[in-house]
Amino acid sequence: MEKEEFLWKITEVMRGSMNQPLNKSIIVVGTLLAIEKEKKHALKKIAQSQNVELEINKMIKQLDFEETFKEYIQLQWSSWVNQLSSREVNDALLLMDKALMNNLGNELYDEFIVSNNQGNLMVPITPNSINTIVESYFGVNEQQDATFHDGTAGYGFSASSFGRKYPKVCLNLQDVSIEAATILNLRLYLLDLKANVAVVDLLKEPGFTHENEMKQFDYVSMSPPWGVKLSEMQVAAMENDTFNRYVYGIPSRSQGDLAFVSCGLGATKSSGKAAFWLPTGTLFRSGPEQKIRERLIALDLIEAIILLPNNLLAPHSAISSALLLCNKSKTKDQQGKILMVNASGLGTSNKRETSINEKNLQFIGDILEHGLEKEEISKFVSNTDIQEAQLSPETYVYKTEIELEEYGELELNTSALEEIETLPLKELATFYRGYNASTKDEDENGEYAVLKIADVIKGEILFENLSRYTIKNNAKIENNRIQNNDVLLSIRGANRKVSIFQSDRDDVLMSQNFVGIRCGNLLLPDFLKLYLESPIVQFYFLKHMTGSTIPNLPIKEVKTLLVPLLPLAKQEAIVKHYKEETAYISKKIQELQLQQKQLKLEAFEQMGLKNTFHIK
Structure with a gap:
């Protein structure tokens, strides 16, 4: 059975429970795939048993998960199975058994998650191109026993990409949602990846501590929820944070994006790197966000900023985005400056979405690795030259071309001013x-x-x-x-x-x-x-x-x-000449339009249409 057929049929079966949150169906599908991975053809045998729910619960208890997650999985499974008839449940079990004959469980699961996430944006899935750029920037030594942290892990697509590429790196993942963390655990299980997973609100407290101290990691990567509104409890926790994570500042209640940056940097070792995928508004908005950016610049933590092509989250969102890349141990030649990369024109678009092809990903990776300055693409900007903490790359790196309706395509020489x-x-x-x-x-x-x-x-x-x-x-x-x-x-x-x-x-x-x-x-x-x-x-x-x-x-x-x-006299002369010539041209245009109308009337008369209309 092909993946497309499986997705269509399993979705049909799941319709009986669609009055429940979609996350529940995602958890159920992941659970069944995990059971089959634990014991081959288990689903086929369970479908023939006298008590399917009991047998499934037995298998769930055998899964190598923390008790908290196993209890949550059992709760979702029981709730789901009670929404369907025994025939529909068996159809789901046998359908998965058949699909797994020529498909990998982790691939089926990821396809199911993505297809069910479309149009809902329950948990944004970071595009592969973003993960590729971040992994390239980190420059991990594959033999290094390093640590990785994502405090807004969601379903873990970024973390699993990193873990598969660098299997020796220890993954430490956190999310505020037990649902998302459960799906994350199921994905990791199907991928044979190990990770420490914590369920706690990152903005209130870190998920990983030891003896009252927050653990820090070599690499931190986050794609936090965009435009998050901070609650009173979250702000209160920030103001009284015992780990000093908000040394960079606390953002406004209405725009909490940079709070995640503060938490991520707090969890980064003094020799580590951090990457954050953010909406571009965080790079230029005034108020508390500007003060946070000023502190990041003053502490020389920002190594590079990449303005990305629009519509990377299409069709869910058209919000433009950027990667904020931070390094707590910048090399001497890159200290005191930021590499601004305007990659907005490096996307490839089709009717549904925009992506970055392999060639351009390699191009961006080379710019980051070697600190390259490319005309109209990348440029080093001194921290002292940045005014009002304006960090949008397009302010510093741009094409000197513009297309205006009145003049067509123009190439500008801004220095001439x-x-x-x-x-x-x-x-x-x-x-x-x-x-x-x-x-x-x-x-x-x-x-x-x-x-x-x-x-x-x-x-x-x-x-x-x-x-x-x-x-x-x-x-x-x-x-x-x-x-x-x-x-x-x-x-x-x-x-x-x-x-x-x-x-x-x-x-x-x-x-x-x-x-x-x-x-x-x-x-x-x-x-x-x-x-x-x-x-x-x-x-x-x-x-x-x-x-x-x-x-x-x-x-x-x-x-x-x-x-x-x-001088005013020169200004008056320029304006006077322009107005006089414009008036003359307008008069000539009116005369020509009148002449054109007369020509049409003569043509109509020659056609024999003179008596068919009368101009009042």
Whole structure:
């Protein structure tokens, strides 16, 4: 029986228990495969016994698992078997016996887990490409009796990959879920791998201690749950952690990703390495996360950061991700700097998913092993050159090409801007934020109008389309009120829109999707608008966008944008020439469009269609 046929048939059999969590079916299938591994053709014999449940329980007791896991397996088995008829149970046993005639149990089990995990993302399964990069980075001596730790082991796909490649390494695995840890144990059993497995919340306490001291390991690798929200109990445990694991800082309650990094580094030996697969937001978000990154940089723990291709978790998630690679014992030549690797363009995509092929995996491995700097791919950045702990590789390593609808493909020379006199925009203008408009405040008779992104078309504001709002708490209205000649720049979404508010109306506010720029005495609004539309600025904006779902341009990046410092007379001359020529071109386009329409009418007349329509 082929694996595909087995998966289809066993899923059909399991449908009788699908009102139970999917994890239960995964545990049951793993249990039956483990029993068959323990004793060949045991399932066929049990299917013919008078009491199948009793015989299965006897076999479970014989499995080489800790009592806690055996008791949990028996509980799940009994719960599952009571959901099905004896015929359905026997069908499952005999189906597995048949499938195992020409398939390995561990392969069947992994296929079943992956197929049942699709669309649910119960426990994210780390892609093989991530495991390959991490294993290459660790550079394990195959003869070394080393230790490995994963504090968010899940089903153990990363740990088992590491264990199979380096069988002499001792695996120490931890997960907060007894379900996930049980499935992990079943996988390891089918793979003939040994490991120490602990079930405990990593953020509250380490799973491996000795005489009141936390054990530390040579290699630590984690793919923690993304965007985890911290509970009050977890935060309290962090603040009172007796092992000093949060010396790097405690993240915010709403974004707990970096808490796992703190725990992982705490479990890493002074000579060890650690790797963390994280969403890219952890590399640039401000607040407590920025403070943690600053501490990691100050302690010189980060050896490399790899920005990965998008959609590695497709179709479950489109969140962009990165590998944070840490070394507590960096070589002298790599101290004080971080190897930034922008591998976002090294993926291979099909309709369903994105992966990294073997050639590019080897390429990334060579960059890490030899500390290579490759144009538009990798670059060493000094810790002292990193501002505001911004650790996204695309900030430092990027392609100098951009495709704009108006100009086509462009290759940019960013260094050329250094040859002219410039000033940061924040020294030439003041800024104000948009109003956070709520749909519940929308009122056609409202006192204020709110300008939204859709109200700006080709740089022009469609005043007649503005929605009106009744704003009850108007204490900060003056901070959002638009004034005549203010430059408005959209900062949310994939495309930037720029317009100048040319009106004496004092009832218009802009939405939170804009930043308002009020030019000072040295800068003309029309000149600034024209400059913001230039390819070099569009490239700058694109390079500084953040956010994995909806792109966002931080206002601080707008403030630090360098603007050519030209005399007002020169600015006026540039703007005047551009407007006059644009007006002339617009007039000619209208004339040509009218001429084209007349040509069509003449053609219709020649067809004999003159009397079939009349233009009013």
